[in-house]
Amino acid sequence: MSVVRKGAPHRAPRLSDETFAADAAREEVRDRILIGDCIEQLASLPAQSVDMVFADPPYNLQLQGELRRPDDSRVDAVDDAWDQFESFAAYDAFTRGWLEGVKRVMKPNATIWVIGSYHNIFRVGALMQDLGFWILNDVVWRKANPMPNFRGRRFTNAHETMIWAARDPGVKGYQFNYEMLKGGNEDVQVRSDWLFPICTGAERLKDEDGRKLHPTQKPEALLARVMLSASKPGDVVLDPFLGSGTSAAVAKRLRRHFIGIERDEGYAAAAAARIEAVEPLPEIALQAPPSAREAPRVAFSALVDSGLVTPGVELTDAKGNVRAVVRADGTIALVNNATLSVGSIHRMGALAQGAEACNGWTFWHVEQEGRRHPIDVLRARLRAEMGVRSE
Amino acid sequence: MSVVRKGAPHRAPRLSDETFAADAAREEVRDRILIGDCIEQLASLPAQSVDMVFADPPYNLQLQGELRRPDDSRVDAVDDAWDQFESFAAYDAFTRGWLEGVKRVMKPNATIWVIGSYHNIFRVGALMQDLGFWILNDVVWRKANPMPNFRGRRFTNAHETMIWAARDPGVKGYQFNYEMLKGGNEDVQVRSDWLFPICTGAERLKDEDGRKLHPTQKPEALLARVMLSASKPGDVVLDPFLGSGTSAAVAKRLRRHFIGIERDEGYAAAAAARIEAVEPLPEIALQAPPSAREAPRVAFSALVDSGLVTPGVELTDAKGNVRAVVRADGTIALVNNATLSVGSIHRMGALAQGAEACNGWTFWHVEQEGRRHPIDVLRARLRAEMGVRSE
DNA sequence: CCAGAAGATGAATCGTTTA
């Protein structure tokens, strides 16, 4: 892992890693930390070159003084210079600048995640809409162990908000691993509120004095959920505010490429060491389960051709009330109100139900060995026989 | 309850209610629905006259077409004219207008709650900051039963966001019933993420055809938590987008005054009838919060929030000799030797027995269907209802 | 009358491929 210094953003050689096969032109800006101003460094990247963006920008916290716990110990709050802005206008100008820079380097189907708190997320979200990003979800990170409100004057600030957005309105082809997420969630689709502990313990980077190295280090589990949701192995994930390098470390572990931008050389060095120590997961641990959407299309006529369905066989609905006959050309014949209709399994299914549309694969059934199966079962069998796998 | 028509915003007499003692000048604009444009009606109200604001403005949804469920039924989405705006700029102008109008009528110590989704909440929040409101928290309403994502293209949109803000930076004296909230929450301070079901069933107002009267009616439990958090009995709560009247109904039940603005006469009429039917809770259920020492130790308030126990209901011991009344904040009120005491179910149980300690869950009983059950039965039922996935 | 099945529904920015 190489750290690239200001003024030479794409000169340093990349880490060798045989598992990352890629074309030489793009390799140059992969798996690097670029040190310098975020907006300048973004300008050095080629347009439409990244698949996903994760951004954890300064929150513009406006703390009025120091905060003490009930036991009089001092809370080590974020009071770094990089988190201070003169005004909302200054913060907006900064935000607009990096968002524009990021948008340029996103591929058309790329998506962006931005995390923030109530101090900044409303401004960020409004600017994202103004710049033409298309919000897909706002996702709430519910902290399992948030810092309490010591003064008892507000609710425990127990969550942060992530905005997930496509580069442009109308984008349909963005990566979203719906089946995989659902499979890992008791077979129920994942909601917009996620529960994770904050980053503590061994995962939290410490400096030589044992103090936390970075004030806002995010938990790896959060970043892993983000990347497993909206990217795939081999993708390039850009983080314009790399900080302690959580996103890059997770990207490497999940076999994504990363590009990190960080202006603090100390943070960048710590992140580089952290990333270097990461061992990518075995590929088998990251393969996507076959999803119906990605499976190759099989025409009903292919089932007839293959002999899995014989012309003349009767199809019924699940209850056996509606009947149709398979024809040799892969269409089916339906007698409905004494009228004979011929067409695709989908069209005839819709006709039988009086519906606009119908998935014939799940509507029609065949009787085999005394039991009724949806014809989708036969399609699955044909796919298996063909040795076809998704990807 | 009177509905005031356009052009005569403060003429109609108020509902008589001896429990609301107030000065005559302010009374004129209390407990009314003002029909007409939100910004115009706000201008008719006196400056610095309301204690809390709850606003549920149009979300500016930008739906592209109709959506159907997997069973091909049609989703009855929000497509009303009042939710349509030409552009973000038009929405921003509208938002700025009503926020300015609201700010003028807020007392210096008043706070405002605004609810929205990712479609609008970022714009609203940024404008609130621009106008000088001081955000205290963003609170996430996690929906126990959200509508699923039917296409599998995004995360289930399972929450909405509320922004809670003071009128100005530096305000210290805003109402926040910290002890009461903590006492009703296992003696742990309440977090910024709240779990409530959406509004369905008998609570949902229906039109003469049995269809939902208003597309976006909010659950009363959510409004009750808001008002119990940030107002006190006798306060004036303003809702500039009254809709079906949830905020006003809850205000009346919790013995707050309300002012509602609604431009649709049909909604206003339905809200007026709804409010008229509300019976305010016994004062004993709403009195000043108990001190920290008296705070309940368990989440009895969760039973109250869930509706399994209704404020005002009587609790007794197993034999029916000792009696106490459930309060809206999850404490109970006990009359013992002509002395009124308020506190947790455990403390009041101990007091009633003259004991050091008491398990209120087994001591106190409720009568349901002619039989007395320990409230522990209700707790078990609530736990079962919350299920395994409630995190 | 009760139990279980079946239907209804909620603030939603909710396709892809081939002709």
Add this chain to the structure above:
DNA sequence: ATAAACGATTCATCTTCTG
């Protein structure tokens, strides 16, 4: 480009129906 065809996709809760 536009239209047609293909075919993928839902969770919790409440109400109504059926046996």
